[in-house]
Amino acid sequence: MLYTYPIIECLSENKNDTEWYKELVRRNVIKFNKLIDRVRLCNNCSSAHIYFVDVCPNCKSIDIKRSRFLHCFTCGYVGKQEEFNKGYDLICPKCNTHLKHIGVDYDLPTAQYVCNNCGFVFDEPETIYRCMTCGEQGSPDKLKVQEFYTIKMTLFGYEWLLLEQKKIVFSILNESFKYVSLEYFQLILDWFIKLFRRNKNFSFGLLLIKFQNIEEVIEYYGISKSMEIYREIANRISEILRNTDVVCRDENYKLWIFLPATYKKGICKRIEEVVKNIQPDKEVKIRFHKKIKYSFELSDESDAENLMNELDTDND
Ligand SMILES: [Zn+2]
Ligand SMILES: [Zn+2]
Ligand SMILES: [Zn+2]
Structure with a gap:
């Protein structure tokens, strides 16, 4: 094309x-x-x-020649100049009149072509196209x-692509964590909240990590580099977790981590250090929000859903 x-x-x-x-x-x-x-x-x-070729308008043969034609005024005959040539003279082959003066005895009609196939005489040849690929031929129109x-x-396209890439980058976290569904996560959390109310030894922590600038990172580093960066972060965070910890991610690019048998604060700080160590040394850094709540901070009527809401709403 x-x-x-x-x-x-x-x-x-x-x-x-x-x-x-x-x-x-x-x-x-x-x-x-x-x-x-x-x-x-x-x-x-x-x-x-495609290419174009001139053909006879009557029989479509390509065997056409451009010739000089003469028109005898005496008998009206029109023919090729060769037919009139007799030495240096022009003699009409039909009526034998000696044609001396152009415009008086004869003239040159506009017909310029003759077909060697069918003998048709015409002013302009017809032009047809031929396709070099499939051999089709026909009228150029x-x-x-x-x-x-x-x-x-478009701007819409750009934003759409960015969103798709954001989903890809976030799904990278799948490789490092074993997830449970949100429903199951809330079920475990509810169960643990009840256990803790009965026996304070069942302490736990609930950690929320929100990656804040995935789009900015993709725009700056490109999709492949961004995948590398987040893959590394996920690997490092998963190394801190214990095999009893339960991870869940929701549709809003949030990572929920349930840490049973956790008494001491400190995991936030460790995550912060881990990410700080692998931050790219360019101007765009990975920004993420993290927040933890411990079982001893539970209010009396908290269940899993409002505990998660509490964590999610205060973004300090
Ligand atoms: Zn012809
Ligand atoms: Zn004549
Ligand atoms: Zn074709």
Whole structure:
């Protein structure tokens, strides 16, 4: 098609996957920007590798020749100049008149071509196209017209992509932690709250980690580097955890960690140190909010749900 989009070659199996990027345009992810060219494509196979050939308008043969024609005023005969040539003189082959003066005895008609196949005499040949790819031929007005534009990402597309990448980055945490579902997590927590109320030896901690600037990190470092950074952070945090700790993540990029048999404060500080040690030395740092509540801080009527809400709402 003469033009391709490198990014489509990269991401799609079909180099000329016009339907795919048109679909992305329809979804407002990308938009056409600047018109680059208008190309005519084969009606049959959409190839741009076509050429044009002149043919006889009567029998479509390509065996046509441009000739000089003469028109005898005496008898009206029109023929090729060769038929009139007699030495240096021009003699009409029909009526034998000696043609001396142009405009008086004869003239040159506009007909310029003759077909060697059918003998047809005509002013202008017909032009047809032929496709080098599939062999299709026909009238040029049957050709498909395709306009090529540069493509630009829309603001919507940009934000959509960022959100998708954020999901990918957050799912990296899957590799380091064994998760339980939110429902199950709350069930365990509720059960432990009841246990603790009966017996203060069943102490625990509930930790919330919120990664605050995943988008900013992706924009600055790119998706692969960002995945590396968060993978490392998740690995380090998982090393601090004990195998009795239970992890859960919700849809809002929050990491919940339930730490049974925890009395002492200090895990927040350790997490902070761990992340500080692997912070990239560039200007954009990993920012995250962490907050812990211990069982001894429980209010009388707290259950799992409002304990989690309490942790989530005060963002200091
Ligand atoms: Zn012909
Ligand atoms: Zn004549
Ligand atoms: Zn074709």
